Amino acid sequence: MTAHPKLRHDERAFPDVASVAMALQPSYPVYCLRPRMLQATARHFIETFPGEVLYAVKCNPHRLVLDALYRAGIRQFDVASLPEIAQIAESWGEAVCHFMHPVKSRAAIASAYKVYGVRSFAVDHADELRKVIEETDGATDLTITVRLATPPVEGVVFHLASKFGASVEEATEIVKAADERGLATGLSFHVGSQCRNPAAYALGLRRVGAVIAGSGVAPRIVDVGGGFPADYVGHAAPALERFAETVRAGLREIGLGPAVTVFAEPGRALVAAGCSLLVQVQLRKGSQLYINDGIYGSLSEFQKGALMPGARLIRLGGGASERLEDFALGGPTCDSEDVLQGSYRLPADVREGDWIELDGVGAYSNAMASHFNGFHPDTFVEVYDEPPARAP
Numbered sequence: 607m608t609a610h611p612k613l614r615h616d617e618r619a620f621p622d623v624a625s626v627a628m629a630l631q632p633s634y635p636v637y638c639l640r641p642r643m644l645q646a647t648a649r650h651f652i653e654t655f656p657g658e659v660l661y662a663v664k665c666n667p668h669r670l671v672l673d674a675l676y677r678a679g680i681r682q683f684d685v686a687s688l689p690e691i692a693q694i695a696e697s698w699g700e701a702v703c704h705f706m707h708p709v710k711s712r713a714a715i716a717s718a719y720k721v722y723g724v725r726s727f728a729v730d731h732a733d734e735l736r737k738v739i740e741e742t743d744g745a746t747d748l749t750i751t752v753r754l755a756t757p758p759v760e761g762v763v764f765h766l767a768s769k770f771g772a773s774v775e776e777a778t779e780i781v782k783a784a785d786e787r788g789l790a791t792g793l794s795f796h797v798g799s800q801c802r803n804p805a806a807y808a809l810g811l812r813r814v815g816a817v818i819a820g821s822g823v824a825p826r827i828v829d830v831g832g833g834f835p836a837d838y839v840g841h842a843a844p845a846l847e848r849f850a851e852t853v854r855a856g857l858r859e860i861g862l863g864p865a866v867t868v869f870a871e872p873g874r875a876l877v878a879a880g881c882s883l884l885v886q887v888q889l890r891k892g893s894q895l896y897i898n899d900g901i902y903g904s905l906s907e908f909q910k911g912a913l914m915p916g917a918r919l920i921r922l923g924g925g926a927s928e929r930l931e932d933f934a935l936g937g938p939t940c941d942s943e944d945v946l947q948g949s950y951r952l953p954a955d956v957r958e959g960d961w962i963e964l965d966g967v968g969a970y971s972n973a974m975a976s977h978f979n980g981f982h983p984d985t986f987v988e989v990y991d992e993p994p995a996r997a998p
């Protein structure tokens with residue numbers, strides 16, 4: 607939590623975002639976290655998904671976010687690095703970390719195992735399995751989860767399989783090698799982030815089935831990864847129940863019984879909606895607005911236009927025009943790439959000094975913000991309103 611001079615400890619919680627604007631009159635971007643919403647979303651996921659729910663820390667590692675998820679019942683974490691492991695381990699002794707990055711430094715593997723007691727590691731190549739075995743001194747108390755590549759499917763915004771994931775044939779060999787060393791095995795995949803197509807999970811599970819059939823090894827874990835969608839403008843997320851039903855059916859199809867533990871490791875679906883961003887208009891040039899955060903800060907996901915956050919004007923004292931017009935939003939850096947794709951519908955008389963609340967920025971925002979041009983958004987407040995339902 608950043609201590610901003612205007613933000614004393616007892617002033618972090620606000621009844622709504624207008625109160626944040628009123629109290630702080632911030633010329634800097636402010637993340638408005640809604641802990642109640644984060645908790646409700648996590649509880650819904652835990653209740654709906656047919657298995658155990660790990661949170662993908664990389665998506666938003668802010669302390670307040672992790673606290674809200676922990677309070678909601680999340681006890682297992684998908685971690686990508688040693689600093690993430692340290693953060694979780696130092697917060698909650700009983701939390702379980704799964705080191706799900708398929709490519710890790712040897713030092714990170716050794717420290718994860720020897721210092722932090724991590725026993726669950728993902729790999730997608732035989733050489734990575736060898737590294738894990740060597741760096742854990744041939745430990746036999748490991749679970750090795752082999753990550754499979756998934757085919758590109760319609761309805762996925764960010765594909766990940768071009769970088770990670772073994773073929774069915776490669777995965778079969780890695781599973782056999784791990785099994786021969788007496789290690790428990792798992793199989794995982796990631797369909798890509800912001801996946802609105804439940805069928806993608808069915809395809810992944812079929813590949814899991816092919817590896818089980820080919821290796822003859824019963825997995826201890828089947829991990830369907832993240833990818834579950836959140837709501838954005840024009841990108842309403844299908845109900846989580848549809849994804850859960852597809853996963854259930856996919857598990858039945860490949861004959862997996864109760865002995866297998868099923869994991870999901872969502873990031874975006876747990877945290878996107880529970881955080882908005884309050885930005886200020888610093889200059890208007892016709893239909894172009896210059897705001898104080900952009901693609902090098904909290905808003906990198908909105909550069910390419912596949913996703914757009916909802917936008918709502920906040921003017922102290924009200925009185926904004928009811929007529930809406932389309933505006934382009936540019937970020938604060940000198941780079942001409944620093945613009946959000948697409949048009950944002952805002953009151954026609956929006957002007958310098960107004961604030962704009964951008965919705966659903968809890969995922970991959972603060973986690974990816976740089977210091978480019980000296981800007982670094984890092985002010986967080988808690989807001990306890992129920993955000994209005996916005997038409998996607």
Ligand SMILES: Cc1ncc(COP(=O)(O)O)c(C=O)c1O
Pocket residue numbers: 662665684706707766796798799800831832833834871872873874875969
């Ligand atoms: C291994 C792994 N698991 C889970 C996630 C979370 O994905 P999402 O935010 O799409 O749910 C990611 C994201 O990159 C990932 O790499």
